[in-house]
Amino acid sequence: MSSKKSVKVKTPSGKEVELVPEKAWVLAPKGRKGVKIGLFKDPESGKYFRHKLPDDYPV
Template sequence: MPKCPKCGAEVKEPIKTWVLAPKGRKGVIIGLFRCPNGHYFRAKVGEAPPKKEAA
């Protein structure tokens, strides 16, 4: 579980997730979190498979 960098609170569920990946390489899944104190922060949620290039 990601921790808020400002207050240290642990947050379970992200508000939003997206894949951050350079072309042709394996990427990561990033999540946007909001702690109980109202701070927003981003953290790595998981690994993403490499993108398939269009032929």
Template sequence: MAACTKPVRVKTPDGAEKELVPKKVWGLAPKGRKGVKIGLFQDPATGKYFRGKVPDDYPECG
């Protein structure tokens, strides 16, 4: 998989909205239904990792 490079606007766990580049992006789909894409982000303030939804056209990477 290629590295993620495009920043995405996400809400961090402390409630602030920031533009961050995900560490990894993957698809998450229940059986027989349309799925969503999830990204793994690192909060720059605390260093903690969290997951957030990314746009459907974002390529899977990481």
């Protein structure tokens, strides 16, 4: 499933924090190289948001 590797992301409130994604997946069009997306939870507001993950992140 998702590993416990933290990623530095910018939250919707504008702060940069290190968070662990709750879920990670690859988003790719047919026949093309995709990007890795992670689902994060903002620690302040509790809202969920998506952010691009590094290419070397294990999915």
